[in-house]
Amino acid sequence: MADITKTIFLFSGQGSQYKEMGKELYDSIPQCKAVIETAEEILSMPLGNIIFNGEESELSRTVVSQPAILAMSLMALEAVKTKGIDASAVAGHSLGEYAAMAASGMLSYEEAFRAIKYRSEAMEKAANANPGGMAAVLGLPASDIEEVCKQIADGGNYITPVNYNSPAQTVIAGTVEALAKAEEALSAKGAKRIVRLAVSAAFHSELMVSASEEFREKAKDIKFNVPEKAFYCNVYGNRLTDFSDMPSYLAKHICSPVRFTDELACIKADGYENYIELGPGKVLTGLVKKTLDGVNALNVENLKTLEKAAEL
Numbered sequence: 001m002a003d004i005t006k007t008i009f010l011f012s013g014q015g016s017q018y019k020e021m022g023k024e025l026y027d028s029i030p031q032c033k034a035v036i037e038t039a040e041e042i043l044s045m046p047l048g049n050i051i052f053n054g055e056e057s058e059l060s061r062t063v064v065s066q067p068a069i070l071a072m073s074l075m076a077l078e079a080v081k082t083k084g085i086d087a088s089a090v091a092g093h094s095l096g097e098y099a100a101m102a103a104s105g106m107l108s109y110e111e112a113f114r115a116i117k118y119r120s121e122a123m124e125k126a127a128n129a130n131p132g133g134m135a136a137v138l139g140l141p142a143s144d145i146e147e148v149c150k151q152i153a154d155g156g157n158y159i160t161p162v163n164y165n166s167p168a169q170t171v172i173a174g175t176v177e178a179l180a181k182a183e184e185a186l187s188a189k190g191a192k193r194i195v196r197l198a199v200s201a202a203f204h205s206e207l208m209v210s211a212s213e214e215f216r217e218k219a220k221d222i223k224f225n226v227p228e229k230a231f232y233c234n235v236y237g238n239r240l241t242d243f244s245d246m247p248s249y250l251a252k253h254i255c256s257p258v259r260f261t262d263e264l265a266c267i268k269a270d271g272y273e274n275y276i277e278l279g280p281g282k283v284l285t286g287l288v289k290k291t292l293d294g295v296n297a298l299n300v301e302n303l304k305t306l307e308k309a310a311e312l
Helices: 023-028 030-043 047-053 062-082 096-104 109-129 142-154 176-189 206-221 246-254 260-269 283-291 303-310
Strands: 007-011 089-092 133-138 159-166 169-174 193-196 230-232 274-278 296-300
Touching: 007 062, 007 096, 007 283, 023 030, 023 047, 023 062, 023 303, 030 047, 030 062, 030 109, 047 062, 062 096, 062 109, 062 274, 062 296, 062 303, 089 096, 089 260, 096 109, 096 230, 109 206, 109 246, 133 159, 133 176, 142 159, 142 169, 142 176, 159 176, 159 260, 159 283, 169 176, 176 193, 206 246, 230 260, 260 283, 274 283, 283 296, 296 303
Parallel strands: 007 089, 007 274, 089 230, 274 296
Antiparallel strands: 133 169, 133 193, 159 169
16 A cells, blocks of 8 residues: 555646546446536536536536536545545646645535636636637747747737646647747747647636636635645645635636646655546646656546556
C-alpha cells in the first residue's frame, strides 16, 4: 500500500471529457452511481444519460462538460476509496480544483455541484459575449511565449499565456485574431507544435472577467469548510493556506493563469512521491511524468486502471 503521507490525488480540467466516461464505474460500484444521482438532483439535468448516451457536441458544451468532468472525477474518487486508496493532499487543474475541494472535505458533493453549476453557466455566458480561443504551444520556453503575447497585446489584440502546464507546454488564450497572429509569430520563433484547443472561449484570461464577477456573487451562498487534506492551488502555484474567502479565490481563479508547473514543483518539494489522477484521461499523469523525476504517476478512470492503482 502506498504511503498516504506521500500520496496526492490530482483532478483534470475541461477538454478531458469523452463519451461513456465512467460507465464501468457507474455500472459496478454503487457509490459511483450515487455521485451521478446527486449531480442530477442538484443540476436538474439528465447528466448520466448525456455522458453515456448523448452526442459529443452536447458533452463539449461548457455547461455540460464542467459538471460531467466533476462527476466523473468524483466517481473515480469513490472507486479508489473502495480499494482503501487514500491521499494526504489534493490538487486540480483548472476545473479540477472543484473535485479537489470535494475530495479534501472543503465542499460536500452537493455544494461542489452547485458551485460548478454557477461557474459553468457564468463562463458559457462570458464565452458567448466575448468569443475567443486557446492554443497549446509546445517546445518553446514560457518566457519566449510571454514576450510574443505581450508584443501582440500591446498592438491592440488581446492574448496572454493562461496555462503553464510543463516546461515544454504553455497554453495561450485570447481573441481569434490575436491567436492567429501569435501562432505565426511563435512558429517563426521555433515552437515545435501549436495545437488549437476545442474551446470557443479564452478561459483563465481577462475575457472571463464578467464570469468571474457573476460567479463571486452567486458563490456567496456556498458552504466551504476548512479542508482535511493539503490543498495545492493553480492561482499561486503553491499550497493554499487561507480559506477565509473562497468565493473571491475561485472568482480570481476563473480569469487567472493556471500555474501548474510551479504547483508540481511545490508538491514535489513537500515530499510527495505518488501522484494519482482521478477522472477522465491521463493528461495530468503525462505532465507529472514530463515535469518531475523519481515519482510514481498513474490515472484511474475505469476498472482496469482501478485494479492497477490497487496494486501500487
